[in-house]
Structure formats: C-alpha cells, structure tokens
Amino acid sequence: MSRPDKTPAERPRGFIDRKGAEIAAEARVVEAAGAVFERWGFERLETPAFEFTEALGKFLPDEDRPNAGVFSLQDDDERWLSLRYDLTAPLARFVAENFQDLPRPFRRWQTGPVWRNEKPGPGRFRQFTQCDADAVGAPGPAADAEMIAMGAEAMAAIGIPAGGFQMRASTRKLLNGVLDAIGLDSARGQLIVLRAIDKLDRLGPKGVTLLLGEGRKDESGDFTKGAGLDAKAIDRVMSFVTVETGTRQETLAALEAVVGDTEQGKAGIAELAAIDDVLTALKVGDDQARFDPSVVRGLEYYTGAVYEAELTLSAGDGEDAGRFGSVGGGGRYDDLLTRFRGEQVPATGFSIGVSRLVTALAAIEQGAEAGPAKPVVVMAMDKVATVNEFELAAELRAAGIPAEVYLGGSGVRAQFKYADKRGAPIAVMCGQDERERGIVTIKDLDLGAEVAKNIEDNEAWRQANPAQFEAPREELVAAVRSVLDREFEK
C-alpha cells in the first residue's frame, strides 16, 4: 500500500484531533464558567502561546537546550522562547509588564491551550485546555473566600447538579502550625510531608503514615523514601489531616483542638473563620463548601489559603462506581510577581481542569445532548447535483435546518453510505420522476435503520420501504421538520 516516496500521515505522540461534539462540550464548559467570572468582575485576557523561557520562571535553562517539561526553541536573535505550560506564568509577566496601567486588584480570567513536553500516557496529553480566574493585588481571606464561592457558582453553571460537587478549602498556615509543633523546619522535609499528605486520597492513611516515616514500597516494588518523622510526630500530623470534619463551624472547632496551640495554627484558624464569614454572607452553604485539612495542593508556591473543586458524583453504581475527585483548584500565592518586581504582590487564583471536567460530564451523561445537529442530506439523483437539488438544500437552511447537497460524484448506494457516516437524520430525494409529479421523497434514516434490524427478507423490506414517504414539493420544510421533531421526542 504505502510507497517509500509517500509522506506518512501521522500525528506526533501525545497530541489529539477532536471533533464537533467534544469541541462543543469543552466550549460549553468554558462559556458557562467565563460568564460567571465576568459577572464577578473578572476581565478576559489572552496572552500569546510563546513567552521568553526566562519569563516563565520555573523552568530556567540550566543546559544548552532547555526542555525539561516545556517546549522551547531559540529565536533568530538567539533568545530562548517557550510555549506556556500554564496560564499563571503568562499572567505574572503581563501584570509585571503593565503594572502601572492596570487597576489593582487586577481580576482576569483566561482560557486556552497549554503545552507540556512530558511523556504522554493514557488520558495524559502534551496539549490541553485550562481555564483560570485570578485576582492580583488582593490581600486578605475575603479574596480567597470569593474564589471559593465563585468556584461553586461556576460548577453549578457548568451543569453539575446541586450535591454533585463540593469546594474543599484549607490554609497552609494550619499545616505550618503542625510543622512548628513537631519542630520540622527544613524546607526539604516540609516538602516531603506536603507531598505525602497530598496523596491521602489515593494511598489512604496507612500509605501516608509510611511516607511520613521511613518510606513506602508500592505494588511494583519501587521504594519511596519517607520524611523520617518519629512516631509521635507522625501521630500529630495524621491526627491533623484526618481530623473529623462536619459543618465549617464544627471543623473549625475540631481544628482548634489539634493546632490551636501554635501561633501559625491560630492564624490559620482565624483565616478560615474569616473565609467562613464571607462564604456565609455569599450564601454558600456547608453542603457547597467545607473545610478539610487534607487539602494542601502539591505545589510549593502556595502561601495561604488552598482550595479544590471536587466532583462527588460518580459514574455507574455499586463498587465499580467511578469517582472523579478534583476537577479544579487553586490558592493564594503571594510570590507570583516577586521575581519580576523584587517585592511580594498578594494574589489568589483558581484553575478549572477543563478536559477532566468534560470527561466527567460525558461519563455522568450530563453532556449527552452534546454536538451540533447533523445535516439533512439532499441526494444527487443523477450523480451530479442539479440546480433543483441546490434549491431544496437552500430552502431547508433558510428555515434553520442544517442541510447539504451530496457533492461526491458517486451513485445512490454510495450516497446512502455517506449519509450514514455523516450521521444524517434524513435523506431528501427529488429526481426527474419526483420533479414531474411535484413531490419530494423523504427518508427517515434513523427509523429506517431501526426497522431494517427487524426485517430479514431484503426484498420485502425494499418493497415496504417503511421509513420513506412522499410529500408535496412545497411542503418540504414542514415534512422534514415533522421527522426531526419525532426524532427529538424519542
């Protein structure tokens, strides 16, 4: 089949093509979230795909060719450019570049593709979509509370039913209180503890306990070295992350008992109490947002409140029920601009995992209506379409019904195959015979496929032609609409 002089038609690994229904599902999520963000006064921004590698901050080139995690290339003037790996780093550059001109707080939302030069895997791509809202120059817990409330409103607007999601929030200060209490002050040790806690959902208390101590061997036999805490310290950390939670007030009381004896712990509880006040003012109930000390977020850069949007809905029933977990999150990161400005600027932000949310929505059949309507196919009865057939299609489109004339140049059999591949609901036929009689023949393709399943005798089926009927030429639109309406009702 393939000759050596032909170019192979293939995609680079980790990149996908997407079609109508999937693009539409993602667009609906972004549109719904964006409308909420704009109602809260967040202005849309779009930055280019490329930034100076140096401006992205996290992945500085330490070799001749920087490529750890990012796609980079050298510009004509020898400077390194990288494709953005998230929407936060470009925001930092944008705010620093326009610092004097921007209102502060600067509230912006942005959506678009980001690129990661990583090893692709199942459901793990090298290009995917993010949708973020951030407030830069907004100190204080009220700004964090707004993000949590807005996150809840966005989830609802996207179409997650009430009770199907929950915002979970905490603050790094609480954890810092615990770390103070156990005397762990090395940055490296603290990071190991942070990452261990972040795995609670996946490994359970037993796995996290191992990671806080000597370490843990996974199923494949790989050993992860632990934080090396002693039994008493481990106990303290575990009693913190597994504290019994309830309403926000109840959780605050329980946390008071566990971390209320340290300065940082006290500060953390005061912060959450302030967040609770604003959430209550914004009418965000305990069912929509709760406090959970096991929410820590794996990234080092958060400096205060941290929050996640969790889907509590599941797909399917019983033991096989799939839980989706976190579909978005964020927190306070007051060092966003430090490398550009040499000083802290308070900031807090929230990012929606759009692709994950779309997948989840599809699985719980929220996205089932999906995709734009498929076109009616007007058949070219003489292989090459006639003027009359173009008029029929134009009439349908003018009535708002997607329609097209078959233009492939093949016979009627191939045209039915085409209509089938297109997922067309209806074929319209108007050959010379129909034209002379002043009628059109309309075939309900979905009904036809259904009926065909139950008829064994090919000849009998052909004669009965159950899903096909004639209509006066001038009643084309009404006749097509009657079939479409019937489909819709099913």
Place this chain on the structure above:
Amino acid sequence: MSRPDKTPAERPRGFIDRKGAEIAAEARVVEAAGAVFERWGFERLETPAFEFTEALGKFLPDEDRPNAGVFSLQDDDERWLSLRYDLTAPLARFVAENFQDLPRPFRRWQTGPVWRNEKPGPGRFRQFTQCDADAVGAPGPAADAEMIAMGAEAMAAIGIPAGGFQMRASTRKLLNGVLDAIGLDSARGQLIVLRAIDKLDRLGPKGVTLLLGEGRKDESGDFTKGAGLDAKAIDRVMSFVTVETGTRQETLAALEAVVGDTEQGKAGIAELAAIDDVLTALKVGDDQARFDPSVVRGLEYYTGAVYEAELTLSAGDGEDAGRFGSVGGGGRYDDLLTRFRGEQVPATGFSIGVSRLVTALAAIEQGAEAGPAKPVVVMAMDKVATVNEFELAAELRAAGIPAEVYLGGSGVRAQFKYADKRGAPIAVMCGQDERERGIVTIKDLDLGAEVAKNIEDNEAWRQANPAQFEAPREELVAAVRSVLDREFEK
C-alpha cells in the same frame, strides 16, 4: 528602578496580549461564521498546534535546523516538530490519516491560532487566528459555487451590511487559456505572470504591464525582474485581466471574446457558467458574487476555481477613505493529499482572515457595541470589606448585574481611582451610617465624570455631589438598574 537580579517583564516580538473587547469581537466573528458553516453541513474539527515538520509539506527541512517561516523544534526522539502555519496542512494530514473512516466528501470547518516565524511588522504578527471551511473529495464546480455562496452568507452573518461586501470569483483555467495562447509554457514564467496579475489592485495596470515585460523599479529604487513577455503577449494578458465586467452573464460573454479561442479558456468559461447556475439556484445575486478575471490568488497550489471575499465598505469619507479589500478567499486545490496518497483528491476551501475582518469591523464601527459589561464596584468603606458589602455584590450578581467588592485594601480615594480604571459604571457605598439608616448610596460614575468637567470649584462640586443619590437598602437592584438603563439609552 530595575535591579540586575530582576527578570525583565517583556513579550517576545511579534506577539500580542489581547483584552476583553477584542477577544469578544473575534469570538463573535468566528461564532457567526461557524454557525453558517454548520448549517451547510460542515463539521467542526480541532487539530493540535504541532505537526511533524515533514507532514506540513511546504517547508521541509533542508538544513540541520529548519526554520524558514515556521517555528520548529526537535522532539526527544530526534524527529522535527513544527507549529502549524495554517489550517490546511493539518487538514491534509488528518484526512490522509483517517481516509477510510471519513465520509467523503469530508466537510469540515476549523478555527484557531496559527504561527509564522517571520519578521513582525505593523499589523503583522507571529501568531494570528484563521477560520477555514473545506470540502475534501468534492469534485466539480458546484462545490466551488457552494463555497462562494457560503462565503457570502458568512459575511452577512458576521454583520457586514448588504452591499458592503462582494464575492469575486474566477478560475485558473481562464488564465491557462491565455498562457496557452501566448505560448508561455515554462512553470517559472507562468508563476511570474500569476504574481504580477495578483498585484493589479495595488500597482494598477501600468505596474502590472511593466512586471509582465522587462520589470519594474519601485519607489525605493528596487528593481523586480519581469516575465519578459513581448508587447503582443502583454497586450493579450492585460486585455484579459482588465476585461469589462458586469453581471455574471455579461462578464462571461466578455471573457468568451477574450479567451474563448483556446481549449482551456473554453473549459474555464464552462466552469464559471456551471458556478453561475448553482449561485443563481442558491439565490446569490450579481451584487453579492461576480466574476473577475483579475482574481488569481498568489499561491501556486490552486488548480481550478479561485475566489475572494472583498469588503467594499470603506472607513471614513472622501479621499482618506480606507478600503479594506480582501478579508478571505480560497479555491480549488486538487493536490492537497497527493503527497500522502500518491493520487489526487479533489478539494475546495475558503479561509476567513479573522484578524483583518475584526480590524475592519472596528473601523467601520460595526463592532462598537463590543466587550462584556463592566462591573458595578461595591466600595469597601472600612478599607477591608464587610460581610454586608459582600451581600450587596451577591445580590446584584444574582440579578444578572456584573458586580464586585473592592478587595485591594486601600482607602476610598484609591477605590474611586480603581473604579475609574475598571471602567465601572456605578459605585455602591454602604458604610456604617448608611447601614444604620437602612439605605445605600449609589454613585453614577459616568455622569459624575461628565458633570465634573463643567464644575471648576472643587468644594462646590463636593457639596453638590450631583451624580450621587440614596436609595432604600431593599431597592438596591432597582436603583442600580435605573442608572444602567439611563447609560444604555444614551
């Protein structure tokens, strides 16, 4: 100001940041065009930013580091990847990769950014948006006619008023007839003639005549070598491209006289006549689509019909009136898949120059309504916002009015500056005094700014406070809406 250890906050040249109104204007164009494409049975597709450099076809690496016109980098497995420079090359790869599974004709539309690694200039960026519709596997002039009709429908849907645009079409066969007649059969010579004709709009008949002959010296003194045709041949080409045009039928008759004596010329006229039949069936009038032999499109790869969407509207009056010219175009290119499949697959397609169209729309003030509504700012009267202030903002949002609480931590004067920078129409104030009296104070910021212009005495203005009024707390939404409605009426 800037210390050496700070990262400079800057963008790579040729890339821009865009804000709300501009993003919204582009989204409106794409949405309107996409809705038309889907009504005509075109399915949306999204391909990734990266393709194998080899698959992009036109810019093969002829050196160690390919970078002529495209952004390229080497993947971990040493293969070269490039960012797409248009949406047609990825379509070719997609169709070739899924050839057996796709319905044929395959009708798809796509929009998204493309990247060109070229020298940026005024209005010339290294990342910009395209929006394309193509039919692959559709032979015959009817498919081209559909593209022209659909292009006209898209222009109208985008908001260009009737009479403000025109589709101009021709076919390469006509030109081939002329080239046959003058005996020019070298591919190189033909390309020079093609490019000369393509400059008719810009250089006029005199300039093109020079380029068809010895060559032309431009204002800067640069000399462009011409096609070297003799006077008789030049005359024949020029009488072809400047043929008197009128209705499609009239133009066909005039062309018959100029190129009807060659095989290719005859074939071209028959093709345009077939296109005219379909356009007439689709009710596309002579005012919306005309034939014009000077439309040739500069690219070598077109093999039949070529068409352009021209904005005939202008910005401003008299001699300064800016004409926008072509805002989209396309044609038949039957060799799209040849390099992948070793055989021709007939295809025809249309690309809208989105950025150019958005610029034009803005200039003719069609895009003036633009941008999402600006938020009402609820002031934080005690610097740090109170629970009450969050409730006020939530109430406005629940009524569908964009609103935010000021969260920057600065005093009232800074908050007014903030509201001004945000373009906020209204500030709502509700400090302790207002709370005790059960009222809110509402300030019409646009009216305030207007009145302030006419009052010189600062003190008098402050006492009059003309644009500010009190409303009962429970009438907040109605009071805010009354001001917004007044703004809207202006």
